[in-house]
Each structure stands twice: as C-alpha cells, then as structure tokens.
Amino acid sequence: MFEILRELCCLDATSGNEDAVKNYIIEKIAPYCEYRVDNLGNIIAFKKGEKTPEKRLVIDAHMDEVGLIITSVTDGGFLKFKTVGGIDTAVLMSRKVMINGEIPGVITAKPIHLLEKEEAKKLPKADSLCIDIGANSKDAAQEKISLGDRAVIASDYIEAGDKILSKALDDRIGCAVLITLLKEDSEYDFYATFSVQEEVGLRGARTAVFAVNPDSAIVVEATTAADIADVPSEKRVCVQGEGAVISFMDNATVYDRKYYNAALNSGIKCQPKSAVAGGNNSGAIHLNREGVRTVSVSVPCRYIHSASSVADKGDIKSVLDMVRELKNGILGGKYD
Amino acid sequence: MDIKNILFSLSGANNAFYVSEASDIAYDILSKYAKTQKKSGLTVIGEIKGESDYTIMLDAHIDEVSFVVTNIDENGFLTVNKAGGIDIRALAAKTVTIHGKEKVTGVFCSTPPHLASGEVEYDDISKIKIDTMLGKKAKDIISVGDIVTYNTKPFELGNLVAGKSFDDRAGVVCLLELAERLSNKKLPCNVVFSLCDSEELGCRGSRTATFSVNPDEAIAIDVSFGDGPNISPDECGKVSSGAMVGIAPVLDEKISDKLIKLAKENNIPYQCEVMGDRTGTDCDVISITREGVKTGLLSIPLRNMHTDAEVLDIADIKSVCDILESYILSGGIKDV
Numbered sequence: 001m002f003e004i005l006r007e008l009c010c011l012d013a014t015s016g017n018e019d020a021v022k023n024y025i026i027e028k029i030a031p032y033c034e035y036r037v038d039n040l041g042n043i044i045a046f047k048k049g050e051k052t053p054e055k056r057l058v059i060d061a062h063m064d065e066v067g068l069i070i071t072s073v074t075d076g077g078f079l080k081f082k083t084v085g086g087i088d089t090a091v092l093m094s095r096k097v098m099i100n101g102e103i104p105g106v107i108t109a110k111p112i113h114l115l116e117k118e119e120a121k122k123l124p125k126a127d128s129l130c131i132d133i134g135a136n137s138k139d140a141a142q143e144k145i146s147l148g149d150r151a152v153i154a155s156d157y158i159e160a161g162d163k164i165l166s167k168a169l170d171d172r173i174g175c176a177v178l179i180t181l182l183k184e185d186s187e188y189d190f191y192a193t194f195s196v197q198e199e200v201g202l203r204g205a206r207t208a209v210f211a212v213n214p215d216s217a218i219v220v221e222a223t224t225a226a227d228i229a230d231v232p233s234e235k236r237v238c239v240q241g242e243g244a245v246i247s248f249m250d251n252a253t254v255y256d257r258k259y260y261n262a263a264l265n266s267g268i269k270c271q272p273k274s275a276v277a278g279g280n281n282s283g284a285i286h287l288n289r290e291g292v293r294t295v296s297v298s299v300p301c302r303y304i305h306s307a308s309s310v311a312d313k314g315d316i317k318s319v320l321d322m323v324r325e326l327k328n329g330i331l332g333g334k335y336d
Numbered sequence: 337m338d339i340k341n342i343l344f345s346l347s348g349a350n351n352a353f354y355v356s357e358a359s360d361i362a363y364d365i366l367s368k369y370a371k372t373q374k375k376s377g378l379t380v381i382g383e384i385k386g387e388s389d390y391t392i393m394l395d396a397h398i399d400e401v402s403f404v405v406t407n408i409d410e411n412g413f414l415t416v417n418k419a420g421g422i423d424i425r426a427l428a429a430k431t432v433t434i435h436g437k438e439k440v441t442g443v444f445c446s447t448p449p450h451l452a453s454g455e456v457e458y459d460d461i462s463k464i465k466i467d468t469m470l471g472k473k474a475k476d477i478i479s480v481g482d483i484v485t486y487n488t489k490p491f492e493l494g495n496l497v498a499g500k501s502f503d504d505r506a507g508v509v510c511l512l513e514l515a516e517r518l519s520n521k522k523l524p525c526n527v528v529f530s531l532c533d534s535e536e537l538g539c540r541g542s543r544t545a546t547f548s549v550n551p552d553e554a555i556a557i558d559v560s561f562g563d564g565p566n567i568s569p570d571e572c573g574k575v576s577s578g579a580m581v582g583i584a585p586v587l588d589e590k591i592s593d594k595l596i597k598l599a600k601e602n603n604i605p606y607q608c609e610v611m612g613d614r615t616g617t618d619c620d621v622i623s624i625t626r627e628g629v630k631t632g633l634l635s636i637p638l639r640n641m642h643t644d645a646e647v648l649d650i651a652d653i654k655s656v657c658d659i660l661e662s663y664i665l666s667g668g669i670k671d672v
Binding site: 074076078086088090091093094095096103104105106107108109110111112113114120121122123124128130132133134135136140144156158160161163165224225226227228229230231235237241275277278302303304305306307308310 | 409411413421423425426427428429430431440441443445446447448449450451452455456457458459463465467469470471473488491492493494495496498561563564565566567571572575576616639640641642643644645647
C-alpha cells in the first residue's frame, strides 16, 4: 500500500484536472473489480464479494488535491494565479511549483530587504504573488503556458521513520486504502468511488453517490492534526500515532452515531476527532436522495494543504483496518 | 567550466558554522588553478601570482543564511534562531536539513486551518517551530547549537535557474570560473580569490580575510536585487541584463569607472547599480580594513533573496566574469 501511496502522491491532480490520478487508479483496480467513469470523471467501482448484502455500501476517497490555476500573464512574463481549494498564503511563499506537470516555476514576492519594517512582518496579499517561469516577456511566457493551466506546489516524497512527508496526502491516502480494499477478496459486494472536485465544494461525490444510490457510506480522508508545538491539547483535533480519526460532527455533517460508536468500540486503534472543524465528502454523501448513513475515517495529517503534509504510517494502517472492519460490520448488518 | 553544474553542486551543499560542504567543494576546484588554503571558519583563499607585487583581491562570500537550534521540546519540535536575514514569512511547511549527530529532515510548522485567525505578525522566529518528525527521539540526535539549513535542490527555470544559497555561491562559481580562465595566462598583478565566511552575520569573514591578504585593491562579487512584480525599477537591477556595476560613496570611483569602461569596450552586458550609502556587501568592511582598500563591487541580479528559491541567469554570472577577466588582465587600477 505504501508504494502505491508514494506513486499516487507524485502525480499531480488539482480539482477538475484529475486525469493523472484517475488513469493510475484504473490501471491498478481494473483486474479486481468492475468500474465506470461518470461525466465528471469520478471512478465508480463495484467489487463482487462472496455474498450480496441487502444494503448497499459505498466507500469514498477523493482524487483531487489543492493547487493553483493560471489566470493571467503580466507584461514582464510573470504568471498571476488563483488557488484551487484552500491554501494558506504562507505555504506559497518562495515555493517551487510544477505547471502542467512539466514546467517548473517559483512563486515570487518582493524581498524583505526592500519592504518597510511593518510591511515585512506581514504576508503579502495573495493576489500580489506571481509565478516566475524564467520567461522574460509576456510572449515568451505565453509560448509555454495557457490561461487556465494548473500548477501544484512541488514536493519530495520523504519517508522518515514512521512518518511520510509529501504533498497531496489529502487524500491520496484514502485512494491508496480503497485500492488496497478492492484488490482484496471481500465477504460482501461493495462500491468504491474515487471522486473528483472535493476541494472545490464536495462536488464529485455528489454525482457519484447519486449514481451508486447507497444506504451507507464510509468516507476515507486525511484530517488536520494540530498536535504540534504551542497548541494546547484541547485544540489539537487529533494526535498522530493514536490511530484512525472518527468524526461525530464537522462543519458539513452530523455523522451516524451507531457507526461512530461501532468504530470507537471496534478494538482497532482510533480516536475521536475532538473538534467540530473542516468538512469532507460526507457533507455531500449523507444528503444524497433520501439520506445515507455515513461514517468518516481519517488519517491525522499535519500541515495539511501544504507541500509538506506529514502522516504516520501506523495511523494509515489503522485507517485501512478500520475501514475494512466497518465495511464488513455495516454489510453484515452488525450496526442496524 | 560548466558553470551551471558547479553552481548547482555548490547550492545543494550546505555551508554554515561547522558545516563546510560548499567550502570543501570550492577548495578542491580552486586548488587546481591557484595556491589555495583553508583559513579559519569556512574561508578558502587562493592566489595566482602575477608579474608584479600589486595584489587585487576578489571576494565572494561562501556562507549562507541558516538557523541555529536554541531549544528541543519533549515531542521533537525545535525552536531556532536566525543566522542571517531570513524572510520568516516564507518558512511555513518548508523542509530543512538539521545537522545533528546525523542529518535529519525537518519541516517548519504551518498553522492548522482551524487555528488561523486573521492577519499574523511575522516578527519572531521563535513562534515558528520545526517538526523533526522524530518525536521523543529528537533529543538523542539533535542538540542545542546545531545548524539548520534549507534543503531545496536547485533546478532549471526556463532560461534561468532557481535554488538556495545562490547568494553568494553565484559569486563563488564566478570566481572559480575566473581562476580557471586566468590560470594559464600571464597576469600583470597577483590575484587573490577570497571565498570568505560569515557575510550574512555582518561581513565578519571578509574583515579578517582582507587583513590577512592585505591587498592593494579589491572587488567583491555578490548578488543584488533583481526585477520582479511589485518591485520598482529604481530599486532593482534586471535579471538577464548583465553585470550590475556598483556605484556608491563607499566604493572607489576609479574602479567603478574602469569596470564600466571595460564592459562597454568589450560589449559585455552591464547595468549600473547606484547606492546612496553603504552597499550591504563585503565591500563595506573590505574598504576600511587596515589603512583602507580601494574597493569595487560587481553584482549578479537575483530574485527572492534569502529564500530557498533564489532565481538568477547564468549569463549574468558570465558577464561578471568577463568584466573581471579583462579588468585583471589590464592590471586593475594599478596604473590609473
């Protein structure tokens, strides 16, 4: 699974432009399940198990990642951009980016030496940042790129002890977990959706879940871990090394309480998400048609939405174990 | 000499305090062309004898902006102090190398989204911790006083290049190239290449190096502000437009004039950089060493100074080298 995760993280797939990840996933899962791709680009997979359950379950992970979209070119040949998904301006400063997966750029700003003292203490306005691609004129830049081209913040994939540091752990971890489950034999039939456009408003999951029309859903995600220096324990949300994170509520969803309790009582290493913060595809999924019983299982992830997000391998294993356990429990009618 | 390759190897190497990777590389190269010795700290000095006693010292600093560990907490988070004029707004989620008992990759913490609250004041680097990803084991490997450096790998950016520590490895590679060019020529004077330490801490290395060399005149080769979005043309040079010849009250007018004259005569691209005060480079201390030294300044325009993604044009390094070569071959201002 970790080799798959590494390969997934090294692919670029900003929201609405998920082809690279989509094609990779299809190649991996094709021998093990039926699948189709819907109009938005969601992969909807069906895994035939030993038994066909009465209820229908979907397990979801999103393929897209936060990134940048090129909006204009200045006379000097610098690229203006908007963020795709929520990115803190601080993690954009002097960053290497990759445009269309092949053209490197650097996010440039006025050096602090040339700023007034008070100005130097504040981040520049996001819309004042530009990408430098080493083109010395507007024409030279436009030969290389087009408006609407996408960029991601470049990163290395680093494994250090139990930790993994990379861009896009949110939510390639979820994708790697789903691929792993589809490759295994399953007791019950189930559906898996690899969805698009999560970072721009939970959009892909809405159409994918309409198509599947499930009774229950498990959303596999990465969530903010604020277990870092200078953050008091009540604000940490979750802690790395303490296992899968199970949500009772976030800004988009109130989760199914029976599933929540079942997860916490499963004996698999886990922790409640101790904050009402963020949101994920559950927000779209649980409101599908007449409603879907939904549970969210997440990996605690530090520095999420940056090029250096950090996750713990043990937590990722716990998430895989938990999703498998809940899948079998839900489809076996254990929590009805 | 393949200037780009040497620059990249010098940039990827670290050089601060007790870490002397770049100095070791420079020493090995300079030794091929000049009588070279390692001096105190990171300073490397090489000399090519000429046909008179007149000595021109060429200075480029070989240290880099870095960090020093001041505290290690129980969970493996470091507090650091700046060693040089780092832009602390551009640190969030950046990876770094910690030079402890072994090299450790760390990452500067970024603010978790749920804790982001309006505009942040970037006035104190001790608020921005480094996650060593080692947890409690950090104290076994890392000690207070250990050095932390950027770990960006250099890369090509269209016709330009980007990387860490081009300030002032660009100057260093320029002098290495010059040493190669001069090594098989008859010189009218002695040339001393002073690749000196601790410029970023207030031009300390050049103070002692210049005392030791005791030159008749000197030229420093450094980087200066290159053009970019939101930077007024009157406060920067233009990248890809040639060597910046310094003109300032603390610089020797004859040297500046001759550098410009030679650039014109030889059709070498150049631009003037006029400063109203001191230069913020080693020139400021070289010129007041012992009984005073006539000093000039050539700069390479560079974007994003003191970040881990400095950007420059190799052609500008060559322009500086071209001017210096003709300057040395014509005996400097010995007979002016």
